[in-house]
Amino acid sequence: MSVLPESRAAAASRGQTPSRRAGRRWLAPRWAKVMRDLWDHKSRTILVVLSIAVGVFAVGMIAGTRQILDHQMNTTYQAINPADAMIGVTGFDADMLAAVQRMPEVGSATARFNLRSRASLGPGQWLDLSIFALPDWENIPLNIVRPESGPWPPPRDAIVVERMSLPMLKANVGDTVSIELPDGRTKDVTVIGTAHDINLPPARFTNQAFAYTTFDTLERWGYPKQYTTLSFRVADQAGHTDKAYIQSVADKVKDKIESSGRTVTFTYVPDPGKHPADAVLTPVFLLLGVLGLLSLFLSAFLVINTIAAVMAQQVRQIGVMKTIGASVGQIT
Known part of the structure; x- marks a missing residue:
C-alpha cells in the first residue's frame, strides 16, 4: 500500500507550512x-x-x-x-651657534629669538604673545615652520601668526594688532599671514598666542640681533632614539655655553621620535x-x-x- 505525501491542508492544520518543515530538516x-x-x-x-x-x-x-x-x-x-634637544639661553650670538655646530657630537644646530610680549584684545584685555625671529627664513634646518598664507618672511612691522593663534588674537589677516613690549612700550603690527609650527602647543591650551617677525623689525624696536633658544640634533644616527645619550650631549652643549659666561635658563629633551x-x-x-x-x-x-x-x-x-x-x- 503506497503512502501519499501529506497534503498542504494537513500541514497547515498543524500550523506548519511545507517550506518550514523542509527547512527544519537541515537542523x-x-x-x-x-x-x-x-x-x-x-x-x-x-x-x-x-x-x-x-x-x-x-x-x-x-x-x-x-x-x-x-x-x-x-x-x-x-x-x-624635529630637534633632539632645545636649550634656553639669556642671549647668544652667531659665533656661539657656530661653536656648537662644530662640536663632534652635534650633527646640526639652529637658533631663534623669542620676545615675550602681550597683545591687546580690547580695553583692559591682554593676551600673552611670544614673537619668534628666525635667522634664515628659507632654510630652516630643524623644527621647520611652514608658511600657509602671506609673504614669508614678513615685511617690517608685520607678523606672521601661527594658525592656531589667529582666533585667540581676535584678528584676521590684514588687521593691525597693538602689542606691549617687555619694557612697557606699545607697537602696532600688521598680521600679514599665517604659518604652522607643529612644535608649538595649541594656543587655546596655553592661553598664549605665537607669531613670527624678522630681526629687522626687532632692531627697529631696539632689540639687538641675538638668540635665546638653541636647538640641535646629535651626530650619531643611532643616538636619535636614545634619550639618555641625547641628554648627555645636551649637558655638554650646556657646559660649553656656560663656560662662555652665558646663563642657561632651561634644557629640554623631548621623547625621541x-x-x-x-x-x-x-x-x-x-x-x-x-x-x-x-x-x-x-x-x-x-x-x-x-x-x-x-x-x-x-x-x-x-x-x-x-x-x-x-x-x-x-x-x-
Whole structure:
C-alpha cells in the first residue's frame, strides 16, 4: 500500500507550512528549538546582538583610529626634522651657534629669538604673545615652520601668526594688532599671514598666542640681533632614539655655553621620535579603550542574563526530558 505525501491542508492544520518543515530538516531538533526560542524572544535577541556589536565596534574603532593617528602624526612630525634637544639661553650670538655646530657630537644646530610680549584684545584685555625671529627664513634646518598664507618672511612691522593663534588674537589677516613690549612700550603690527609650527602647543591650551617677525623689525624696536633658544640634533644616527645619550650631549652643549659666561635658563629633551601631542593622546585613547572593553565585557553579562531568562522558562521541558532519561549533556 503506497503512502501519499501529506497534503498542504494537513500541514497547515498543524500550523506548519511545507517550506518550514523542509527547512527544519537541515537542523537537528535541539538547534531547531534554539532557533525557535531566539525567534520567540526577538527583543532580547536583538538587544544582545546590538550590545555585542557596539562593544566590538567601539574596540575596533578606537584601535584603528589610534593606529592611523600614530602613523600620520609620526610622518608629519618627522617631516619637520624635529630637534633632539632645545636649550634656553639669556642671549647668544652667531659665533656661539657656530661653536656648537662644530662640536663632534652635534650633527646640526639652529637658533631663534623669542620676545615675550602681550597683545591687546580690547580695553583692559591682554593676551600673552611670544614673537619668534628666525635667522634664515628659507632654510630652516630643524623644527621647520611652514608658511600657509602671506609673504614669508614678513615685511617690517608685520607678523606672521601661527594658525592656531589667529582666533585667540581676535584678528584676521590684514588687521593691525597693538602689542606691549617687555619694557612697557606699545607697537602696532600688521598680521600679514599665517604659518604652522607643529612644535608649538595649541594656543587655546596655553592661553598664549605665537607669531613670527624678522630681526629687522626687532632692531627697529631696539632689540639687538641675538638668540635665546638653541636647538640641535646629535651626530650619531643611532643616538636619535636614545634619550639618555641625547641628554648627555645636551649637558655638554650646556657646559660649553656656560663656560662662555652665558646663563642657561632651561634644557629640554623631548621623547625621541614622538609627536608633542602623544603625551596627551595616549591617556585619552587608553581611557577610550578601557571604556570599549568594558562595553564588550558588559555585553557578555547581558548574554548570560538572556540565557538564564530563557532557561527559566524551560523548567517544564527540562522536567519532561529528565523523565524520559535525557542526560545532563543533552539537557545543557
